[in-house]
Amino acid sequence: MFKKFITVTSSLALSVMCLTGCNQTTTTNKKLDKVTIAEVAHSVFYAPQYAAVTKGFFEEEGIEVDIINTSGADKTMSALISGEAQIGLMGPEASIYVYNQGSENYAVNFAQLTKTDGSFIVAREEMPDFTLEDLKGKEMLGGRAGGVPLMTLEYVLKKNGLTIGTNTEAGEVNVRTDVQFGVMAGAFAGGEADFTTAFEPTGTQMEEEKTGYIVASVGELATKAIGEVPYTAYSTTKDFMADNEDLIQRFTNALYKGQQWCKTASSEEIAEAMQPFFNDLSLNDLISVVDRYKSVDAWCETPLFTEESLNNLVDIMEEAGELDKAPVYNDIVNTDFANKAIENAK
Known part of the structure; x- marks a missing residue:
């Protein structure tokens, strides 16, 4: 069970990809802030994230993104807590387990990416x-x-x-x-x-x-x-968030741009945007995959993580017998960054 295996000292064998062409500066020679994302899996399910990279939305916000594929929420959380990554992309159940363990520096979710099972x-x-x-x-x-x-x-x-x-x-x-x-x-x-x-x-x-x-x-x-479930969301540790509010805001701004772009883009356009990360798949296969995820309305249109969706996740966890106690929504979710990203884009 996940909650029995989280450690803050784990040494991970992770697959790392540089996703911005390894550029260190923008066209104005402004140094980019490097952010490492530990993602629970490498999947087309996370299309808005990859689109935000290839369409230049992270770079517009002064961020260079590296992605670590950890192949598991337990490993993603370990990478986050140990500092091997600054931001984790995983199911929010991982942050609930850590929160319920009584950790002081637990993970706080600040942006939701998908709203159903992928x-x-x-x-x-x-x-x-x-x-x-x-x-x-x-x-x-x-x-x-x-x-x-x-x-x-x-x-x-x-x-x-x-x-x-x-x-x-x-x-x-x-x-x-x-x-x-x-x-x-x-x-x-x-x-x-x-x-x-x-x-x-x-x-x-x-x-x-x-x-x-x-x-x-x-x-x-x-x-x-x-109904809707916060299937995957971005989180960071409580301490990192407190020390890097501007960075988290700019990250959320870039993600929101990616979500909005995917909302109106065609399946072919989304597939083309993701192809650098899935070069073992043909464009036609990627289009087919995008169509599948579009058909089940998998992607959030905004990064806002609602209390209703968390309650649905809690119901699923309680049904599975995996939850000791329900988390406090305002403790493990911070909507300030999502709300500001949405407001700034108006």
């Missing part, structure tokens, strides 16, 4: 008439215990009348948590389980390799079951 249910064969009833008596790879992807999946299954357990002969759905998030696609391709979940572009890559086929959107099902 994963898809993947089957071994094409199933055009798939329904959740097809999961009865089957085994599926669900992700890490305590993580939002697993908790949301299980919430959706329960709300649709399915029983989670290991007795597949009795029709229970065996949702496995013993395979790490980053290797689930490979494990599935190797014969593990009947179904799995995958984010994009992994789902599309599985279809191209004929190792799996997307049959349903967990995000679409989750929105119907509970």
Whole structure:
């Protein structure tokens, strides 16, 4: 469980990418402030972030961005707390766990990026008439215990009348948590389980390799079951925020520009903006992936993290038995930067 594994001294083996052409200065020779983002996964799900980089919105705000792919919210939080990154992009459940541990320098969420689950249910064969009833008596790879992807999946299954357990002969759905998030696609391709979940572009890559086929959107099902959920948000430590308010504001300004640009851009334009970060995918594949996320209304149009959406996340966590106590909204969420970014853009 995530809350048992957060440490502030972890040494991480992280994949680092320079996402701004490694420019140190703007055209006016003004030095850029370098910010390292630890992202929970490298996914088209985070399109507004990548667009904010390639469209120059971060540079306009005097920021050079590096992204570290940590492959897990626990590792993302560890990178943030240990100072290996200044900003973390992950599910807010991670900040709730740290807050509930009583840490003084806990993570505060200041900008929301996505508002529903970004994963898809993947089957071994094409199933055009798939329904959740097809999961009865089957085994599926669900992700890490305590993580939002697993908790949301299980919430959706329960709300649709399915029983989670290991007795597949009795029709229970065996949702496995013993395979790490980053290797689930490979494990599935190797014969593990009947179904799995995958984010994009992994789902599309599985279809191209004929190792799996997307049959349903967990995000679409989750929105119907509970409404909007703050699936991924940007956070920083309480101390870093207090010492760097101007930097956090400029970061949020750039993100908002990316969100607004994605709101009106075509799927092809968004795909082209992201292609430098997904050069192993064709433009047509990226367009297809963008269409999928557009169809489930995955991206927030503003960085504002509402109390209502946090309450929905708390409901999911309580249903999963992963929450000791509900957090205080104003403690773990700061909306000042989002509100100011929106106001400044008017």
